[in-house]
Amino acid sequence: GAGVSQSPSNKVTEKGKDVELRCDPISGHTALYWYRQSLGQGLEFLIYFQGNSAPDKSGLPSDRFSAERTGGSVSTLTIQRTQQEDSAVYLCASSFLGGAKEKLFFGSGTQLSVL
Amino acid sequence: GESVGLHLPTLSVQEGDNSIINCAYSNSASDYFIWYKQESGKGPQFIIDIRSNMDKRQGQRVTVLLNKTVKHLSLQIAATQPGDSAVYFCAENSGGYQKVTFGIGTKLQVIP
Numbered sequence: 001g002a003g004v005s006q007s008p009s010n011k012v013t014e015k016g017k018d019v020e021l022r023c024d025p026i027s028g029h030t031a032l033y034w035y036r037q038s039l040g041q042g043l044e045f046l047i048y049f050q051g052n053s054a055p056d057k058s059g060l061p062s063d064r065f066s067a068e069r070t071g072g073s074v075s076t077l078t079i080q081r082t083q084q085e086d087s088a089v090y091l092c093a094s095s096f097l098g099g100a101k102e103k104l105f106f107g108s109g110t111q112l113s114v115l
Numbered sequence: 116g117e118s119v120g121l122h123l124p125t126l127s128v129q130e131g132d133n134s135i136i137n138c139a140y141s142n143s144a145s146d147y148f149i150w151y152k153q154e155s156g157k158g159p160q161f162i163i164d165i166r167s168n169m170d171k172r173q174g175q176r177v178t179v180l181l182n183k184t185v186k187h188l189s190l191q192i193a194a195t196q197p198g199d200s201a202v203y204f205c206a207e208n209s210g211g212y213q214k215v216t217f218g219i220g221t222k223l224q225v226i227p
Contacts, residue, residue, distance in 0.1 A: 004158075033214065042219035043159070043204065056214055091158050095215075103149055104206075104215060106158030 002026075004107035006092050012113045013082055021077040021110045025094030032075050033104065034067055035091040043091065049075065082114045127224045134192040136221045138205035141186065145207040149215070150179060150190045153202045162190070162203075192223075200225045 005024040013019050025032050034046040045059035049069045060066070064082075069075040079086055089111050093104040128134045140148070146167035151159035165172045165179045165188075172179050178191040188205050205218045 035217075043217040045214065045216070048214040093158070103161040103164060104151075104159075106160070108156070108158050 004092055004094050004105050006090075006107035006110050008110060009108065010111045010113075012115065014115055015084060016081055018078065018080045019082055019112065021079075021090050021112070023075045023077070023092030023094075023107060025073065025075070025092070026096075026105055027073075029094035029096050029105070030072070031095045032069055033093040033095075034075070034077050035093065036061075037089045037091055037109070039088075046077070046090075079112075082112075084114050087112055087114045124219070125222045125224065127226060128195045129226050130195060130197060132195055134190075134195045134199065134223060136190045136192075136203050136205075136223065138188040138190075138218050139186060140188060140205070140207050140218075142207060142209055142216070143186065144209040147208045148179070148181060148188050149206045149208075150177075150188075151204045151206060151217075153204065153220070155201075159204055195223075195225050197225045197227060199223060 004026055007022045011019055023032065030051045032049040036044040036046055047060055047067045048056040064080045067075060067077045075092065077090060089109040091106055091109045093106045095104045126134065126136060149164040150162040152162050153159040163172060163174045163177050163179050165181050167183060170181050176193045180189045190203060192199055200223055202220045202222050204220045206215050208215045
């Protein structure tokens with residue numbers, strides 16, 4: 001596709017359930033970011049993938065959060081045993097040169113609601 | 116760690132006036148700065164960028180100013196329109212393969 005695609009656009013789950021959020025970056029982009037955005041708040045960095053390098057996981061809030069990027073393309077963010085405080089919009093972004101002076105392209109996000 | 120911060124969380128501007136959104140950054144190694152606009156229900160979109168070897172860059176109705184001495188960045192929007200209403204984020208990068216760091220954002224409200 002022409003842009004970054006995220007699915008699902010909305011996800012409602014019950015507390016304690018696991019969820020998987022998907023991101024399809026722009027073809028050829030080497031870097032991929034996940035951010036979390038609570039209502040009316042800024043962007044909270046979660047994880048950064050750059051090519052074949054080890055991902056920067058420094059932003060993951062707990063061990064319930066994990067992410068992988070298969071084949072250098074699609075990424076999945078997994079949240080285990082979801083809690084109500086996990087409710088937020090999860091945004092994915094990709095870029096071509098991986099942090100080296102280029103702009104990020106964002107998807108429209110997944111709105112996660114934990115009941 | 117290093118972070119980028121904004122002075123004003125909310126800015127209200129009369130339609131037709133100029134808007135100035137400010138940003139302070141703390142990483143002195145940052146050499147590339149970007150402004151993003153986020154409309155309701157959408158992901159942030161690139162507006163304009165500036166490298167550290169410049170102090171001013173102009174786009175269409177937008178100008179970014181960089182003051183490296185005081186580590187300050189600003190976005191100026193000329194003749195603000197209702198469509199400019201959004202949250203604006205500054206972001207910085209220190210080069211190489213370091214990740215981009217975002218500020219907390221400023222909500223711009225345009226009064227018709």
